[in-house]
Amino acid sequence: MSSNHARIGCGAGFAADRIEPAVDLVEKGGLDVVALECLGERTVSLAALRRLADPRAGYDPMLRKRMAALLGPLARTGTRLVTNAGAADPVGAARMVRDLGAELGAPTTVAAVTGDDVLDRIDLSAPAWEDGAPLESHGEIVSANAYIGADALLPALRGPAPVVIAGRAADPSLFLAPLAHLLGWEAGDWARMAAGTLVGHLLECAGQVTGGYFADPARKPVPGLARLGYPIAEVGADGDAVITKPPGTGGRVDRLTVVEQLTYEVTDPRAYRTPDVSLDMSGVDVRDRGGDRVAVRGARGRARPEELKVSxxxxxxxxxxxxxxxxxxxxxxxxxxxxxxxxxxxxxxxxxxxxxxxxxxxxxxxxxxxxxxxxxxxxxxxxxxxxxxxxxxxxxxxxxxxxxxxxxxxxxxxxxxxxxxxxxxxxxxxxxxxxxxxxxxxx
CATH class of the missing domain: 3.30.70 (Alpha-Beta Plaits)
Known part of the structure; x- marks a missing residue:
């Protein structure tokens, strides 16, 4: 699939995020795709622990409630949804969402992306990054999940399923994969992989780029924080993007909010390594266009790592x-x-x-x-x-x-x-x- 323009939004930036902004995005945002980023390092491990106690409890506990609110709007608008809320059980999550659709009278085909669980494929005698001690020396290992990338999600997006659920997909990959699918980008095109990863990094924390977590009344006021709108990226075929939010919602999108999110959790801005690309964001140009619209461009990319990070x-x-x-x-x-x-x-x-x-x-x-x-x-x-x-x-x-x-x-x-x-x-x-x-x- 290829077009000259794609419109993607982020409806969740962590496991306990609000649901209403995602509904607003789907109903009013004119989106091609909405992504829900619901996993952290500890979140997926806790999910694995829950699943040991209850085989049905391995996915995000809020997923059913989220999807109950979103399935109707998704069907009405034709918006697709991609999420890593499958956590330790993407297959169970997909089955639940399929059954929920039937229950609500909104039949939905759901694709589960599996394979991030690598507990049987890692070397437990290898040193942990954190302290250099062998992994197995820390206690009973209950989970090992590789950060899979856009290449793992694309086969599901090429199919007809309007809902795609993965486990430990890397945060920006949830956005890069739909962009690559919609805009016809090739995996080895490091410039576009970098541009899509930059968009994903800006959107992945949802309300953080529209004024949430940014707000500080005396120094950085944010209007209508109680009605905070979540972000949308308008992305061109070359990867240039505009970050914005639905009209009439609270929050703010300007150079300050975007730059603050740009530097979030980035150790080396010249080598932000993901499963898809090594992103160099040191030359990114961020320009405020006014009216809650910020243009971003200038991401550079190098070949993706040969190894995947494992949590x-x-x-x-x-x-x-x-x-x-x-x-x-x-x-x-x-x-x-x-x-x-x-x-x-x-x-x-x-x-x-x-x-x-x-x-x-x-x-x-x-x-x-x-x-x-x-x-x-x-x-x-x-x-x-x-x-x-x-x-x-x-x-x-x-x-x-x-x-x-x-x-x-x-x-x-x-x-x-x-x-x-x-x-x-x-x-x-x-x-x-x-x-x-x-x-x-x-x-």
Whole structure:
């Protein structure tokens, strides 16, 4: 398929993102494709852990709710949808969406892209990027997912399915693949692969490029933040693009919002490596055209890496948590005393324990908080242990502060949860074999 212009939007930038802006995009954005980027490194590992407990729980828990809101608008407008919300079970996700379409009277054919799960193909004796220690030395490995690229998604897009669901597809690849399909770009055309990856990088966090997370009332005001519109890219056949948002929505799109997103999570702007290309964004030109329209061009590209990054999840123990608030005169001193009490009572019981006073020193430590005296603050104590029972001791001791700690504590909240650690490694590209499984919608 080839045309001179494509219009693509981002309807989700993380797993818990809002749903209404995606509906607005599909109904009012005049899109060819909407992408939902719903995975982070920890998200896919948590999904794998859920699936171990329940074989039906491996995909994004919000996917059914998202699709229930979107299937009707997608059918009415003819917009296609691409997402990595399949997480640890893209096949199960696709089957669920097919069945949901039948249930809602909106028959939908869904394609699942598989093959990112490489747990049986990685070298567990290989060093983790993070600390150089062998992967297997960190604990029980529960997942290993390769970042697949546009080449894995394109076979599904060349078919008739209006909904394409993958697992750990790289964030910008969710946008590059539809652009390459619509505009007829070839995989070895590094300039266009770079241009499409740049568009994907700008859109992938959804509301971040339209004023969300950017907003700072005193310095960077954003109008209508409660009605934040999500981004659209108008992309030409040469890869030049305009970033905008649906008319009448809140937020702002200008050079500042676009440049802030451009530099987001970029270590080396001359070599931003994805499964599809090594993107050089150092020469990108960003020009504000006014009216919530920003033109971007000038991406350069080099050949894609021969290896794919792999996100590896492992069981890292259990986290026990407890929170309690203090207010009024002396609140900070009482919160500090409570922290000392819990530390002493749990001395030696947990290998890792920390206590922070939220509202005073939780983010930057005591050194930067000197001289500040809050009227109210909240103590948070968290500890990591090898067993759930050991971790529960944190919540038990924080709860005990009610009557055996400083005066005036209240607003208690405690909990215990399993922790998934995340490591990184690579796998040779040739070891990753992706496939497309299609679930036909019943008429």
């Amino acid at each position: 590896v999840g492992y069981r890292a123990g259990f986290r026990g948590e407890g929170e309690i608030s203090y207010a009024g005169r002396g609140a900070l001193d009482r919160a500090r005393l409570a922290a000392e009490v819990v530390r002493e009572r749990l001395a030696g019981a947990l290998p890792r324990l920390r206590a922070d006073v939220v509202g005073h020193s939780a983010l930057h430590g005591e050194a930067l908080a000197a001289g500040a005296e809050p009227y109210e603050c909240r103590l948070r104590v968290a500890g990591l242990a090898g067993t759930r029972e050991a971790a529960e001791a944190v919540g038990e001791e924080v709860s005990a502060l009610y009557t055996s700690g400083p005066a005036g504590g209240g607003g208690l909240r405690v909990g215990t949860s399993e922790v998934v650690g995340v490591l990184s490694t690579t796998v040779p590209r040739e070891r990753v074999a992706t496939e497309v499984v299609v679930f036909e919608g019943a008429e």
